[in-house]
Amino acid sequence: MLICEKCRTLMQEGPCPRCGNSLRLKEAEKDDICVLTRQPRIRADLLEDLLKQETIPCVIRADQGLGVLADMPGQTYRIEIRFSDYERAMEVLGEV
Numbered sequence: 001m002l003i004c005e006k007c008r009t010l011m012q013e014g015p016c017p018r019c020g021n022s023l024r025l026k027e028a029e030k031d032d033i034c035v036l037t038r039q040p041r042i043r044a045d046l047l048e049d050l051l052k053q054e055t056i057p058c059v060i061r062a063d064q065g066l067g068v069l070a071d072m073p074g075q076t077y078r079i080e081i082r083f084s085d086y087e088r089a090m091e092v093l094g095e096v
C-alpha cells in the first residue's frame with residue numbers, strides 16, 4: 001500500500017487519487033498517519049465513536065480547500081488513523 005505524503009491518502013498505486021501527486025508517494029509503514037475516510041461531520045462523529053469503542057485511536061480534522069468557514073454545507077472531515085490500525089478500521093467502516 002502506498003501513502004501520499006501530501007494529503008495522507010492511501011492507494012494501491014499512484015498517482016494519488018485525491019491530489020494527483022505522483023512524486024511524493026511512499027510505502028506505508030505502521031506508524032504512518034493515514035486518512036481512513038472523508039465524511040460529512042455527522043458521519044465522521046459517528047465513526048469516531050465506533051473507532052473508539054474498538055480502541056482505535058483516531059483524529060478528525062476538517063478537510064481543507066473548501067473556504068474559510070469550517071461548518072459550511074458540504075464541508076468534509078477526514079478521519080486519520082495509524083496505518084497499523086487500517087485493516088481493523090476498515091472493518092468498522094464496513095459495519096456502518
Ligand SMILES: [Zn+2]
Nearest residue numbers: 004007016019
Ligand atoms: Zn495526495
